Amino acid sequence: VPKTYKGPHITFPITKNQLEHAMDALQKNQTLHAKYVVSLLQKVRQQLATLPNVNVISLMNHQRLVICGDVHGSMHNLLHVLEKNGLPCRGLLYLFNGDFVDRGESGVEVLLLLCLFLLYEPNCVFLNRGNHEDFIINIKYGFQKEVQRKYKNHADIILDLVNDVFAWLPLASVVNNKIFVCHAGISRKITYEKLMNIERNKFQTLLKLPDGSWSSTLIQQWEMLCDLLWSDPMPGPGLQHNKKRGFGVMYGSDVTKSFLDENNWNVLIRSHECIPNGFAYEHDDKTVTVFSVSNYYSPFSNKGAFIIVWPDSQIKPYQFIVINNKLQKHFSFRKQVNSIETAAIRDLKIKILKKQDILKKRFQCLETNIGKTQLTGNMHLNIERTIKQGLPWANLAPLLVDVTNAGLISYEKMFVDCSHVSKVDQKADLASVEEGRLYENEDVLEEIFRDMDLDGSGSISQQEFQEACSRLCTLPEKQEDMKEKIDLFIKLLDRNHDGHINFNEFLEAYRIVSSNSSAKIIL
Known part of the structure; x- marks a missing residue:
């Protein structure tokens, strides 16, 4: 890499600082050096080759999963989804359901960002293959030309690696052993065993197309892949050839029901086609389509959407529109903080501190054999016996206290760190109560937020907030008095100054209000 290169640098394993700089550069359409692109794709190919054909995703109690449909090279829409939910982390998992490239102008940047996420958080980011992860489709719909334009002399080697990466992408995902997610659809040829x-x-x-050199097994696999990556649902029962696309099938509600019942699954989530509202339920709500590019054909031609899956396997679609294909504010890795996760970790530290006398006695019993520095396994076991939260302490350990390369933790240092949280926030107990209120009322708050979000954009405008307040206060003389206070309140809520209130800002407003009263939402 020449010294004149001013872009981000990548080494492996990828550090948080490198990811931060790379993400900033990619959203500014800065070109990552070809050497780093090649190295990144090689590492991703290596990682993907270790994965099964079907991702198996199991959500813990503290986790949620965001399912993102087609992105089609739209960095603006991808960043919007990330901005609304947060970056991948232990508490927030992502499943990107194919069609990352083509048609949009930033297919390279989208693909590289997903690759960076996969390597940085391999247990939190999952990728499914779509029908546009195919080099012949890429020739027709623009991704090949995009790579050639951006990387000129290195385009051939990059495209070869991209083709390998696409071919190694998992074909589908199963979430909580209840939800089947694939790019397009199913047919009677597809079974879970054959898919694997x-x-x-x-x-x-x-x-x-298959020719005389193909074995019968290879032909059957090709047919299943065509159905998985090219099919569409249709009203009514049965199966028929998908004339619109030329590949795959049109499958009816009976096919969906049979496939789900056979595997004891509840719902099929797919993408593959632009939906005016961003998502659609079909087949007695057993098939859900999600498409994550708003303004796909033209400005305001359609909404985008993403789906959140909760630990109990409940799913909730969320709509959005990226106005003029621009984010209101540059999305910075440094500023992206998941406030709920941060509050939860703080709450756990406070609980540990409250039980430190019991924990110390437990740890001291082991000192004669192991010493003051406890192996993480012993720490996990003792904390769970004492705190009794049923949490994955092995995953949470790095968030609670420093873990050495040997996997060791000083329990004394852990108590000091937990005590520091209490000293920094002298109202820690009150904060814990506030967060408890937040978790208790989150579903109701979400319903209120969606009612106020009249255009379904995923954020509340000043006008929408004022209209909601007007509905609550029907006296004209009071409305006029309230207007000035509402304007001030909106400015206070709008933490990122983008002119809108997102869901995290809305939750923070409730936390502030509830901390000064016995606020509780009553339906």
């Missing part, structure tokens, strides 16, 4: 046995890396394209 497909030699997926042999299919860099599905547009190459």
Whole structure:
């Protein structure tokens, strides 16, 4: 890499600082050096090759999963989804359901960002293959030309690696053993067992039709992949050839029901087609389509959406529109903080501090064998016996206290760190109560937020907030008095100064109000 290169640098394993700089550069359409692109794609190919054909995702009590549909090279829409939910972390998982590139102008940047996320948080980011992860489709719909334009002399080697990466992408995902997620759809040829046995890396394209050199097994696998990546649901029962696309099938509600019942699954989530409202329920709500590019054909032609899956396997779609394909504010890694997760970790530290006498006695019993520095396994076991939260302490340990390369933790230092939280915030107990109120009322707050969000954009405008307040106060003389206070309140809520109130800002407003009263939402 020449010294004149001013962009981000990448080494492996990727550090948080490197991810931060790379993310900032990619959203500014700065070109990552070809050497780093090649290294990144090689590492991702290596990582993907270790994965099964079907991702298995199990959500813990403190986690949620965001399912993102087609992105099609739209960095603005991808960043909007990230801005609304937060960056991938232990508490926030992402599943990107194919069609990352083509049609949009930032396919390279979208792909590289997803690759960075996958390597930085491999247990929190999952990718499914779509029908546009195919080199012949990329020739037709623009991604190949985009790579050639941006990387000129290095385009051939980059495209070869991209083709390998696409071929190694998992084909589907199962969430909580209840939700099946694939890019397009299903058919009667597809079974879970057969899906797991497909030699997926042999299919860099599905547009190459079988010939005499193909074995019967390879032909069957090709047919299943075509159905998985090209099919669409249709009203009514049955199966028929998908004439609109030329590949895959149109499958009816009976096919969906049979497939789900056979595997004891509740719902099929797919993407693959632009939906005016961003998402759609079909087949007695057993098939859900999610499409994550707003303004796909033209400004305001459609909304985008993403789906959140909760630990109990409940799903909730959320709509949005990226106005003029621009974010109101540059999305910075440094400023992205998941406030709820931060508050939860603080709450756990306070609980540990309250039980420190009991924990110390437990740890001291082991000192004669292990010493003051406890192995993480012993720490996890003792904390769970004492705190009794049923949490994945092995995953939470790095967030609670420093863990050495040998996997060791000083319990004395842990208590000092927990005590520091209490000293910094002298109202820690009150804060814990506030967060408890927040968790208790989050579903109701979400319903109120969606009622106020009249255009379904995922954020509340000043006008929408004022209209909601007017509905609550019907006296004209009071409305006029309130207007000035409402304007001031909106400015206080709008933490990122983008002119809108997102859900995290809305939750923070409730936390502030509830901390000064016995506020509780009553339906």
